[in-house]
Amino acid sequence: MNRIQKKIWMLASVVLIIMAIIWIALTYYNQKTQNQYNDILQRYLSMNEVTSTSQKVVTDLNNYLLEPSENHLGKLDKSKDKLNMAKLEIGKLRNSKNEFALMNYMNLIDSFIETTDRSLMFYAESDTETSNKEFTEATRLSKYISEMTLTLIDTELKTYDVFYRGIIDQSAEFKKLGIWLMLLITLLLLVITYWFSLSITRPVQQLTRAANELSAGKFDKEIKVESNDEISFLAQTFNRMRININNLFQEIQQKAQLEHELQQNKLLLQESQLKNLQSQINPHFLFNTLNTLSKKAYLEGSEETSDLLVSVAGLLRYNLKWLDKSVTLQDEVMVIQQYMNIQKARFTDRLTLHLDIDHSCLEVQIPGLTLQPIIENAVIYAVEPREEGGQIWLRIKDGENMVKIEVEDDGPGISEDIRIQILEGERIETNSASTGIGFVNVVKRLRLFYGMENLMDIQSDIGIGTKVVIRIPKTRGVEQHAQTLNR
The missing domain is CATH 3.30.565.10 (Histidine kinase-like ATPase, C-terminal domain)
Known part of the structure; x- marks a missing residue:
């Protein structure tokens, strides 16, 4: 590998390393923050799932009581199973601050499911009046579940309010750090780029001045370039070319003259052939x-x-x-x-x-x-x-x-x-x-x-x-x- 290539690879390596460090830091921070947001959002979604599912159970129960059929009963069973699974997800959200409230919330869900089952049982026994009372109680419990869900979500918001504010403050500080870091990296890259470009452009400028002198017909001045890379070898080759360029120029002129005469003779021959054929x-x-x-x-x-x-x-x-x-x-x-x-x-x-x-x-x-x-x-x-x-x-x-x-x-x-x-x-x-x-x-x-x-x-x-x-x-x-x- 030659010297200029080494310089280019060194500059590229420095830039890549700096970019890799910044990318890793940003990725780690973003992933950590995203995981925290996902955990909190999952808590809210699980609570909201209980509310929507309990309302679905009431709707399916009402449809079955109005028009008993296997289809309506199947939908009701699916809704109850979904509510039980939502209750299990709620149990995973328990901590020291919400343990008592979540316990009451889960008991309320169990009571709601039991009331629904009693309404079905009395309806099956043709006790319509009692079944309707149980259905009314289930509707009341569903509304109470919705209210309690809102209360729990409000409590969660207050609990994680400090966390939210911490993330906002942390983002602001991280933004300031990113700006200073970007300025520092930019300054560092400018210094490295200037040093790198100067090591290449200075010999090129010297070689350019020598080329301009040759183009002006000055073949007696020696070409000197201060460099320790391939440009120095190029200058030496250019200097040897300077010695022979005058003779080469004369030879090119002679060849051009001969080619011109050859083309003229070819045209004359073609015209002669044309006249011969015309005759x-x-x-x-x-x-x-x-x-x-x-x-x-x-x-x-x-x-x-x-x-x-x-x-x-x-x-x-x-x-x-x-x-x-x-x-x-x-x-x-x-x-x-x-x-x-x-x-x-x-x-x-x-x-x-x-x-x-x-x-x-x-x-x-x-x-x-x-x-x-x-x-x-x-x-x-x-x-x-x-x-x-x-x-x-x-x-x-x-x-x-x-x-x-x-x-x-x-x-x-x-x-x-x-x-x-x-x-x-x-x-x-x-x-x-x-x-x-x-x-x-x-x-x-x-x-x-x-x-x-x-x-x-x-x-x-x-x-x-x-x-x-x-x-x-x-x-x-x-x-x-x-x-x-x-x-």
């Missing part, structure tokens, strides 16, 4: 678009081809302009509308797009060409293969700290294996040249752009349709991380 979108989309325009021009040769070319030009201009930058959801929605103009020319009434957009979310940043590959996938697999065509829903909803984007179609759905491959970012080998790159790369680009996983979920039932759900934060996580490093 893969252009060839497959350009191929599909030009294929649609060539078929349309061949079949119609109308002015509508001009509108399609305008839409294609806008798409290409958007693709080249925002290839390596983030865009807003508003830009993405505009691109979707241009793309759907092209596809509507191809599929006419077979393709329907439903828009449900919360315009308060359109300023949120997102990688360029994120939604178009998903819409394109829905067109290829949900609309194109079916003669009756299909419907596509685009929903953008506000979700407090994030924006929820849903792309849903009523196509044939996808299998669970393909769904898992897309979410895990694995390239899917299909007969189409577009989806294998576009959809999978959207997953990877979102993860790289936001620096987060689980941004996309796909829900699909075979024969019912597919829903792609994207939950994007309103603030880009990678940018927050970079700002933290710069600070």
Whole structure:
């Protein structure tokens, strides 16, 4: 056990011993006083029990005389037995001062019981008049018992009056003693606590001053602490630390600089991967678009081809302009509308797009060409293969700290294996040249752009349709991380 612990245990032991002594003294005094009070109270209760029981005997006797039955007779016998037991308890209260009065009181109880028995006997012999006289006598004796009980209680009160006054005086003196004792104990504890705290706080204050000097950059001053406990050992250790702290500080600075450069290189690598994945979108989309325009021009040769070319030009201009930058959801929605103009020319009434957009979310940043590959996938697999065509829903909803984007179609759905491959970012080998790159790369680009996983979920039932759900934060996580490093 170390020295500080010994000091703490010593102080705690002194406090516990003092508290134990006070508790034992108070408990002994209270128990003694309580026993005396209980004895006196028991005397009063025993006398009062005789009064109430005698009255109960008279009541039960009257009930029996008015309506003789086994039930009433049983109650009367119980009341008499209870009265006899109360008489025995009264006998235990006898002392030199009340011996004569208690003897008369007990004889009176015996007379009352005998009178009750005579009333029952005459009633059993059909001597109603004599039985009633005995009942009247029993009633008189019951009242006399009540009066005598009050007399005895009054005598007891006078006898124990001195005892009561002694207890009151003793309590007052004990209260004064308790106050002086509490003041003395408080003073003693204050002195012991001050001495104990001073033996700990003085070395701590010296150590604190030395620490403040070290924090101010003063590494040349030796640390000295006057103590014979663990704080002295702490000061010696602190002094050795002072010698090496400057070299450690330099090493920490170098490591921090290297870590900062490493994080910067990691961010640059992620941005490079993002640009590389974005660049893969252009060839497959350009191929599909030009294929649609060539078929349309061949079949119609109308002015509508001009509108399609305008839409294609806008798409290409958007693709080249925002290839390596983030865009807003508003830009993405505009691109979707241009793309759907092209596809509507191809599929006419077979393709329907439903828009449900919360315009308060359109300023949120997102990688360029994120939604178009998903819409394109829905067109290829949900609309194109079916003669009756299909419907596509685009929903953008506000979700407090994030924006929820849903792309849903009523196509044939996808299998669970393909769904898992897309979410895990694995390239899917299909007969189409577009989806294998576009959809999978959207997953990877979102993860790289936001620096987060689980941004996309796909829900699909075979024969019912597919829903792609994207939950994007309103603030880009990678940018927050970079700002933290710069600070």
